[in-house]
Amino acid sequence: MTETIYSVLPGAESFFYKGNEIGILLCHGFVGTPQSVGELGKLLADKGFTVLAPRLKGHGTDARELEACCYLDWIKDIEQTYLKLKKICRKVFIAGQSMGGILALHLAGKYKEISGVITINAALSVPGYESFEDLTEPRFIAEGKPDIKAEGIEEITYSAVPITAVHNLLNLIKFIKPKLSEVSCPLLVFKSEEDHVVPPDSSDTLFENVSSSMKKIISLTNSYHVASMDYDKEIIADRTSDYIHLCCHPFYKISV
Structure with missing residues (x-):
């Protein structure tokens, strides 16, 4: 049986910006x-960092491809991307939005x-999907x-999500949650006050629950869940840059 090859939607491709020896792996979220x-x-690249953002398997193509994926595919994708970035950068930081945050x-x-992790509204709980945990139908769930x-921001996503993919997201959360204490590197957490x-x-x-001795949490007051596309994205970029410099240079003076 021939495997179906799905085309990547225009604009949904992985991207790479070559900058300095500090690399940032930037991971998108579920769907x-x-x-x-x-x-x-781009904001982070403009600050001089090398930035690499992978496209996770089943995303940005067709919902039928996502239906055939396992959460282990997404773990493999981000791991392979890290190993690639590690070869060209002296230090690597991992940043992720929503599901990308827990993968990080x-x-x-x-x-x-x-060298450090940056999470943006990391998905350790997704109440809107949890009611589908034990269901096998419908095959697809409408996405809002x-x-x-x-206003006026368009995100490339699917209009409907396979229920199998929802199950994989929930299983990924269950897999990662007990392992949080294994994280000991510097951590910067962004959370939207309204999500x-x-x-x-x-x-x-x-x-x-992480074991990091160096950690900071920042509330975002003018963004909803997809904060990386929202009003506070410049704040995220600025504070991320400050935190990375602080991790690399302990006497770095953070801008106000």
Whole structure:
């Protein structure tokens, strides 16, 4: 049986910016694509960093491809991307939006040499999907409008999500949650005060359960769930840059 090859949707491709010797792996969330972290990636690249954003398997193509994926595919994707970035950068930081945030945490727990993790509304709980946990039908679940406060922002995503993919997201959360204590590198947590997808206390939970001695949490007051595309994206870029410089140079003076 021939495997179906799906084309990548225009604008949903992985992206890479070559900068200095500090690399940032930037991971999108569930049903999203690199486009959802594209503006943030450009802001970080403009600050001099090398930025690489992978497209996770089944994302940015066709929902039928996502239906055939396992959460282990997404773990493999981000791991392979890290190993690629590690070859060209002296230090590597992992940043992730929503599901990308928990994938970043898992990676940091496994690879202790990672210089730091940045999470943006990390998905340790997704109440809107949890009611489908024990269901096998319908095959696809309608997706609402992306949770973005700013008007006129279009995110590349699917209009319907396979229930098998929802199960994989929930299984990924179950797999990673008990491993949070394995994360010991510096951690920067961004959480939107108003998030209609992931409860803000999801970020509090991960903050409390990692083993990192250097960690900071920042509240975003003008963005919803997809904060990487929302009003606060410049704040995320600025504070991420400050934190990375602080991790690399302990006497770095943070801008106000």
